[in-house]
Amino acid sequence: VCGLFAYAGRVNAVPVLIDGLHSVEYRGYDSAGISVITRSGNIETQKRGDHKASLDNLHKAVIEDQLFGFVGIGHTRWATHGVVNRANSHPHSSVDGSISIAHNGIIENFLEIKDKLIDSGVTFSSETDSEVIAHLAGTYIAKGYSLRDSVVKAVSHIKGNTVVIAIAASEPEKVVGLRLGNAGGIVVGKTNDTAVMASDTVALIPHTEEVIYLESGEVVEIECGSIRLFDFNGASIGRKAVKVNQNFQAAQKGTHPDFMSKEIAEQPEAVQRALAGRVNLVTGGLEMPEIPLTANQIRSINRVIVTGMGTSLHAGMFGASMIESLARIPASAENSSELRYRNPAIDPNTLVIAVTQSGETADTLAAMEYASERGSAQGAVLEQEGSQAARIADFTLPINAGQEIGVASTKTMISSMTTLLELAVFLSKSRGIIDFNRVRQVVDQLAELPSLV
The missing domain is CATH 3.60.20.10 (Aminohydrolase, N-terminal nucleophile (Ntn) domain)
Structure with missing residues (x-):
């Protein structure tokens, strides 16, 4: 790099x-x-x-x-x-x-x-x-x-x-x-x-x-x-x-000694932005308006692959676990640099979710192109909506963490995990696995997350 x-x-x-x-x-x-x-x-x-x-x-x-x-x-x-x-x-x-x-x-x-x-x-x-x-x-x-x-x-x-x-x-x-x-x-x-x-x-x-x-x-x-x-x-x-959708002040350290300290301090706000427009803290509802898949398409998904590199892969491991646990769809996290080389079974009933903050990670883009060639639906969990990953994907799920400069990921990691948990709940709700009361329980817990970070 x-x-x-x-x-x-x-x-x-x-x-x-x-x-x-x-x-x-x-x-x-x-x-x-x-x-x-x-x-x-x-x-x-x-x-x-x-x-x-x-x-x-x-x-x-x-x-x-x-x-x-x-x-x-x-x-x-x-x-x-x-x-x-x-x-x-x-x-x-x-x-x-x-x-x-x-x-x-x-x-x-x-x-x-x-x-x-x-x-x-x-x-x-x-x-x-x-x-x-x-x-x-x-x-x-x-x-x-x-x-x-x-x-x-x-x-x-x-x-x-x-x-x-x-x-x-x-x-x-x-x-x-x-x-x-x-x-x-x-x-x-x-x-x-x-x-x-x-x-x-x-x-x-x-x-x-x-x-x-x-x-x-x-x-x-x-x-x-x-x-x-x-x-x-x-x-x-x-x-x-x-x-x-970035600003120059967001890329400055301000009063913090380094970017990592600044971005750690920004985690509560980053989580709030990841929740905005998706969860309703009054009604307890959760929607993901960015996802264009119909109810029938969501019900036809028989496998989810979450792929990424480095920190994004670790966020993907959490996301795959939540998707399988809540939506009851077999799910796995795959290292993008290895996915296309091991010839995985991907078809139109597979949902591939790429996690990439920049939207330009070379191996993740190659994995997305591999999945596209096999007809799978694809989403991208990312920060940069104008990036190459956004152009490949069928839909994007912006994490809205803001620019992250520190090499060790902090707010991007937690925002990606939050977004993937929202996706897991949405898929589960759309497939009729969990009811409104369970959705509201998760939303209430998400509402407390910023104050716990």
Whole structure:
């Protein structure tokens, strides 16, 4: 997992990039770096591989060097290829320095590509898989291709899920972003004189309230106040921006010493938001208006699979237990990274529930696509309603926890569990397993939960 941020505008990109990287630092903080196109038209890169001190040390370095440019890209990293050091930090550049890229994902065939590039005379400066993208794209730039076409052609050689952002000296006012598969998200937004791109919506909130999410197989160009979206064949894509449901203050620590302390303190309010619009504390009723399934469809469900990764999987274990206990439907929790590989029996009578806070977890998206191919109904328990998971699912169950920055999940965990318990009660009620009095009993207990956290 890595954090990406890019900027094109009319003010110095360097402090904007540093602030943007702070917003996505929770996605990786063993390395950090930025590349900007300077006023001379050259690409200049500064990066550090100093573990948790990387971003602070990078900030000091760019101030000391008085780095300046109106267009740039940035990256924070959790290492998957190569040790943590400056050379392995992103962004990576082509040999001639004509292009700089930052990457999130894993290139499964990078050794094969690397060997071919070395045979052609390319010298590598890192141990990462990502560097092959810079050199591949650089060869196309040298042949006269545009930045967008060069990145698309470079990625055509790659096997694996990939997100790339790139700048080129030949097009100094532009940043290109590309998404292939489920390597994480990429989201863009703009104002009249600014355009920004990031791996997470929270990084865009200080700049805009309306964003566009890229889907797999899409590439975007941003310039000062402009966004252009295309497919890999170059066909233009028209997509309206959506308003984000986060706020900048929610992403700040306030008086708390760290984000984890802040998010622990926010758990009671997060539970209340997960209950809002679903439980009626006066009548004791519970409804889930987000679920479009008919009564017959709900009664035909003969199996529920709850899938997720990490904390989401643990919330899913609780959810599966509640669904089987209350709704009397066989239910299990499945690790998303393993689900599709073990060839599970999934059919149209299976209900698959994906739990993913970001809605962009690569393995969970792959598991959802596997289930879709087999005709199962799907729901997604998530925070980000405009995410890829929301687009795959038949319905979404927002947890409404608010942005969670801390790596150790707190309010997202309890909000996911609350939402899954609501789902279990709803399925049980809809199938006639429990009566109104039992529903009211659960609702009364849920009403007490915020004060018990």
